[in-house]
Amino acid sequence: MADLHEKLKQKFPEAVLEVHAKHGDETAVVRREKLSEIAAFLKTDPEFQMNVLMDLTAVDGLGMNWDPRFEVVYHFYSVPKNHRLRLKVRVDAMDPVVSSLTPLWPGADWFECEVWDMFGIRFEGHPNLKRILMYDEFVGHPLRKDYPYSKRQPLIGPKN
Amino acid sequence: MLLNIGPSHPAMHGIIRLIAELDGETVVSADVEIGYLHRAFEKSAEQSGYLQVMPYTDRLNYVSPLINNTGYCLAVEKLFGLEIPERAKYIRVIMSEISRVTDHLTCVGASAMELGAFTAFLYMMKAREMLYFLIEEVTGARLTISYMRIGGVKGDLTPDFDRKCRAAIKETRSILKEVHGLLTRNRIFVDRLKDVGRISQEDALGYGITGPFLRSTGVDYDVRRANPYLVYDRFDFEIPVGQHGDNYDRYLCRMEEMEQSMRIIEQALDQIPGGPVLLDTGGRVVPAETMVDEAKMGRTTGHMDEVAAFDPTMEGMNKATYSKTHAGDRRVVWPPKEDTYGNIEGLMNHFKMVMDGHGIRPPKGEAYSPVEGANGELGFYVVSDGSGTPYRVRVRPPCFAIMSALGTMLKGGTMGDIIATFGSINMIGGELDR
């Protein structure tokens, strides 16, 4: 076990809120103000060398009564060292803004567009935040728990 | 000049829209618009039980559906901390590799057809049909199979699967040899693909690209080697790695990967435990419907010694093979049909698995499980809240990352290169838009 989550906690004691390694996945929950700093550290530090941003997604905690409501989840991977780390950032529904990781990993561009489209979480510093999976005339953010499953907004044709 | 390609276009790979800004024949910039096949997989998964998500996962990467099934099952089994029997692991590996070969056959065949090599496409589809016959024998369907279960696989392999599989592999190898002869040193094919659609290693890693695309740039990252899951660490196979990161290297990587997959299948067929399935015919062999009718009328004496004979569509699911293909965990696995109809414990177990409000309930938590899809790392991130429906299922689509790099790859190329590059990406709409 690489114990990356423990090392990260030692390096940034006030920014990392909690860590766990359940089911073998090392996870760290960080403060959203420090996200860019920690991400840059993960990419450049010789012990971590996380050069691939595997996945960027979000979870809406309305059904489990989370407070703050959203959680943006990042999965990092290091090709030279072959280890993984998961970072989570908690975001409130009233102010859903997180800083963008596009300057460090260009692939974060489309992943962040998708999170904006599906959840409504904005990314500060993103070059072009637009809807990517749904069409522009769509109102609402479908993957939120309060969006009904079958509520269609057709461009042409009948409603149902 | 602005040229709009798509969304409905002759290239066989799926619907996207490319808005290319052209200066004569050179592409100045290319804007990619996706989302035309968004079918709300993630929202559907939040409405269904854990096992009901399986048909939705089939339709993600629909040319290699068995790999998607495996990825999802591995993620949920990680939440439970479950170990499946050895034979089930080998069956999963064999079916995943057959699926990988069909995916590469479709990709190379379709991209060859788009460049004008229609014969190569027909030959590869012939090979794919043979593999579809194999898949149909074992799973019951050609394309949307829903074969894997949480805790194992649906049913055992058929008795003469070994012989048929080896014959199909031999036939596929001879077809691949013919296609190599047609395409690999063909002047026109090489000229169209070499030095086209180049991407550098740093760019590829920065965009999050994995799979044959990344391996063609020189990085040998394969989830089967780096994070071995199931029994991949017991096989001897090589990972083809390219040098230049252009379309020709990707073509060669895929052709070589098909050969390596077939090597894995042969080794798995040699090593698979359990051997031919021998039914214990010490007891009376009774058709399953008769057993059910007798049980409904209350005549259950002697049922425990009887062996049910099933319909050909449910072959491989009888009690004798059950322990080899399903984990013994009563929280996730249905009891065999003889038990469901034969005794009360089996019936209650079945009831608790199937009814609303009960069902498969992993403990609260989250798990991320990566598998090697045909396009790269296919990851499933499952969040569970302890109830019978998943709270969040996230698919990390390999071709999403690759398509985000398409704009930079097309810049500076000519118009004819657009189709060649797009074909070598192997974009599958179901996976890209989910």
Add this chain to the structure above:
Amino acid sequence: MEMKGFITSKLEAAIGWARKYSLFQYPFVTACCGMEYMSTACSHYDLDRFGAGFPRFSPRQADILFVVGTISHKIAPVLKHIHDQMADPKWVVAFGVCTCTGGFYDNYATVQGIDTIIPVDIYIPGCPPRPETVLDGLIKLQEKIQHQKQL
């Protein structure tokens, strides 16, 4: 009067025969059914022996619109546009259950059957339909073409 009836009915039969055996399809392929469409069009279950083997990739030159695979609300206007661009006589085949009724995608993004947008002639159910089912649907379409009013 009877002679005129005889000639026009023979002429209609001849035109119907010509139309049904020289079908130019526009395959509007979106999703998984596309794989079964490819299998049907290739050597094992040949579409060419029914005369329908040449996909015309321009709607102006095609007469059948094969809608293959799920239609989402984002692409529905494009489908209508392409259908409008095709010249008469034209037929529409709804291939796969997602185009017939929406399949099991009863959600915010999927059109619940393309017959809410364009008129459909033949529905081929299945998820995806086996190639034999597709050929059966094609034969039914050919019967329909033979017996419809041509002039």
